[in-house]
Amino acid sequence: MTSRIPVVTAAESAARDRAAIDAGTPSRALMQRAGAAAAAEIARRYGDRLRGGVAVHAGPGNNGGDGWVVAAALRRWGATVRAALHGADEPKTDDARYERARALADGTLDAPTGSEAVVVDGVLGTGARGAPAPFAAAAVERMHVARASGAVVVALDVPTGLDATTGENFDPHTVRADLTLTFGTLKRGLLVARGHAGTIAVVDIGLGEAPNDVGPVLSGAADVARLAPALDAAAHKGTRGKIAIVGGAAGMAGATLLSAEAALRSGAGMARVVVAPESVPVAQTALREALASPWPTDDAALAHTVTEWADVVVLGPGLGRDDAARALAERVLAAWRGPVVLDADAVTMFAGDTARLGTLLRGRPALLTPHPLELSRLAGLSLDEILARRFDVGRELAATLGASVLLKGVPTVISDEHATLVSATGTPALATAGSGDVLTGIAAALLVHANADARATERGAAAAWIHGRAGEIATARRGGVRGTTLRDVLGALSDAWRGDAARAPYPVLAELPAVPG
Numbered sequence: 001m002t003s004r005i006p007v008v009t010a011a012e013s014a015a016r017d018r019a020a021i022d023a024g025t026p027s028r029a030l031m032q033r034a035g036a037a038a039a040a041e042i043a044r045r046y047g048d049r050l051r052g053g054v055a056v057h058a059g060p061g062n063n064g065g066d067g068w069v070v071a072a073a074l075r076r077w078g079a080t081v082r083a084a085l086h087g088a089d090e091p092k093t094d095d096a097r098y099e100r101a102r103a104l105a106d107g108t109l110d111a112p113t114g115s116e117a118v119v120v121d122g123v124l125g126t127g128a129r130g131a132p133a134p135f136a137a138a139a140v141e142r143m144h145v146a147r148a149s150g151a152v153v154v155a156l157d158v159p160t161g162l163d164a165t166t167g168e169n170f171d172p173h174t175v176r177a178d179l180t181l182t183f184g185t186l187k188r189g190l191l192v193a194r195g196h197a198g199t200i201a202v203v204d205i206g207l208g209e210a211p212n213d214v215g216p217v218l219s220g221a222a223d224v225a226r227l228a229p230a231l232d233a234a235a236h237k238g239t240r241g242k243i244a245i246v247g248g249a250a251g252m253a254g255a256t257l258l259s260a261e262a263a264l265r266s267g268a269g270m271a272r273v274v275v276a277p278e279s280v281p282v283a284q285t286a287l288r289e290a291l292a293s294p295w296p297t298d299d300a301a302l303a304h305t306v307t308e309w310a311d312v313v314v315l316g317p318g319l320g321r322d323d324a325a326r327a328l329a330e331r332v333l334a335a336w337r338g339p340v341v342l343d344a345d346a347v348t349m350f351a352g353d354t355a356r357l358g359t360l361l362r363g364r365p366a367l368l369t370p371h372p373l374e375l376s377r378l379a380g381l382s383l384d385e386i387l388a389r390r391f392d393v394g395r396e397l398a399a400t401l402g403a404s405v406l407l408k409g410v411p412t413v414i415s416d417e418h419a420t421l422v423s424a425t426g427t428p429a430l431a432t433a434g435s436g437d438v439l440t441g442i443a444a445a446l447l448v449h450a451n452a453d454a455r456a457t458e459r460g461a462a463a464a465w466i467h468g469r470a471g472e473i474a475t476a477r478r479g480g481v482r483g484t485t486l487r488d489v490l491g492a493l494s495d496a497w498r499g500d501a502a503r504a505p506y507p508v509l510a511e512l513p514a515v516p517g
């Protein structure tokens with residue numbers, strides 16, 4: 001089983017390092033593991049470039065210490081290494097001083113010339129506070145110039161000038177890395193500021209398994225594979241799950257159809273869109289695989305099209321938010337007590353009324369899939385507050401809501417009271433109208449198609465991972481974000497579900513690709 005990768009603040013990262021030190025691993029051993037693993041990754045990925053020389057920019061703290069270990073290791077390997085200490089005459093920590101002395105004991109290291117093909121950013125890591133001071137900003141500028149003339153920039157732990165906790169950057173004084181090698185844990189800020197981090201590789205330094213708390217952990221391909229078993233050879237359309245999607249006010253039937261198609265491409269056997277009467281003919285011609293029914297006007301129709309037919313009900317895509325929509329939502333949620341996914345308008349219509357929503361949802365698998373603005377309206381918090389607390393706010397709300405909360409974005413955070421999972425797949429190709437409806441359909445299918453003991457939170461996380469992965473595959477196929485449409489994303493779902501992407505070798509525990517622009 002792959003280990004759980006904690007998604008941490010700078011303080012939590014330092015605390016996990018300290019715990020390993022208290023348990024008997026000397027801090028210098030951690031630094032040597034970090035630096036040695038980083039050097040090995042640089043040699044593996046950029047072996048050809050190393051002939052063009054390596055520049056190591058080291059800061060005064062332990063991030064600089066990692067840099068000195070890298071410098072010594074790559075020199076032993078045979079590269080021409082140049083290095084500079086910034087911000088102090090001597091490193092400020094014992095470990096960093098020791099590693100610098102060791103690197104220099106093998107021979108002096110000249111200052112970088114700016115012509116090196118590989119640049120290592122060891123200026124600031126998780127100990128950085130606020131905007132880079134002038135010495136650090138000057139080092140960042142040198143790295144920008146080198147990159148503009150063709151060097152690759154490798155950030156150790158965190159790109160300098162990026163807040164490891166919040167992802168706040170201090171451009172132009174923040175490094176833009178091609179590769180970030182982050183040690184032992186995945187820093188939250190890297191997931192928020194993907195554009196600065198480049199490819200992110202989490203490198204093992206022997207910190208051990210994440211403590212069994214409710215802190216966020218990264219979701220990966222292995223989690224999806226574990227959750228969603230192969231479909232039964234003797235399956236028929238009835239056993240593969242029936243999804244009813246209630247939404248589709250006049251002019252918005254497309255939202256339900258995107259959900260329906262995504263559900264059908266994610267294992268569901270049947271999908272029915274339940275839409276405004278005038279949307280029915282259009283829905284039937286647009287997606288022949290789906291059934292289409294009008295919004296039920298009486299209990300018999302509600303039973304026939306939804307409560308006695310479905311295995312999972314999706315409420316919200318294109319539903320609208322007027323009184324009639326709210327009344328329909330309340331009727332459906334009262335009559336249907338099985339698994340539900342609530343999206344879009346069905347979330348917003350309960351703005352400021354989380355207690356009522358909790359009463360309706362409690363006691364069954366329920367997943368809410370808001371984007372940050374929808375969650376801000378629902379919870380009565382400002383959008384800034386939602387974004388600033390995106391890793392925690394869902395967990396705090398889950399109890400009141402009686403549901404798992406999947407907060408969409410970069411990254412997507414899925415939580416209940418007991419666990420928080422983070423899905424970091426995707427590209428800006430997904431930043432397009434209807435993308436959320438596709439995610440909703442995948443999530444609905446997973447509420448049927450997953451191991452019985454899987455919680456709604458895990459199913460939601462798997463849906464977010466698949467959705468993002470399909471976005472990555474579609475973007476790669478089209479050769480970029482521009483020109484990639486949701487149709488391509490739907491078409492890539494089969495490849496996303498196959499989940500056969502190659503894994504990086506140890507000591508990389510997880511790797512997230514650079515996000516294409």
Ligand SMILES: NC(=O)C1=CN([C@@H]2O[C@H](COP(=O)(O)OP(=O)(O)OC[C@H]3O[C@@H](n4cnc5c(N)ncnc54)[C@H](O)[C@@H]3O)[C@@H](O)[C@H]2O)[C@@H](O)CC1
Pocket residue numbers: 014017018027030031032034059060061062063064065066087092093123124125126127128129130131132133136156157158183205
């Ligand atoms: N603590 C440990 O045991 C380990 C730490 N490791 C490395 O150590 C890093 C953390 O080291 P530190 O806590 O020493 O912190 P950093 O090396 O990230 O930064 C601390 C230094 O930067 C200065 N500084 C802070 N904010 C600044 C700003 N805005 N502008 C300019 N200078 C600023 C501080 O005065 C201090 O000298 C990690 O990111 C990681 O790279 C790794 O070696 C693994 C083990």
Ligand SMILES: Nc1ncnc2c1ncn2[C@@H]1O[C@H](COP(=O)(O)OP(=O)(O)O)[C@@H](O)[C@H]1O
Pocket residue numbers: 344370371408409410411412425426427428429430431432433434435436437438439467468
């Ligand atoms: N830049 C991006 N990178 C990765 N995923 C993204 C990006 N932009 C949007 N997404 C994903 O696309 C989906 C958009 O959903 P949403 O905002 O509800 O769109 P809509 O309401 O138009 O369907 C979410 O799952 C979100 O996480």
Ligand SMILES: [K+]
Pocket residue numbers: 063121122123124125155156157158159160
């Ligand atoms: K750094």
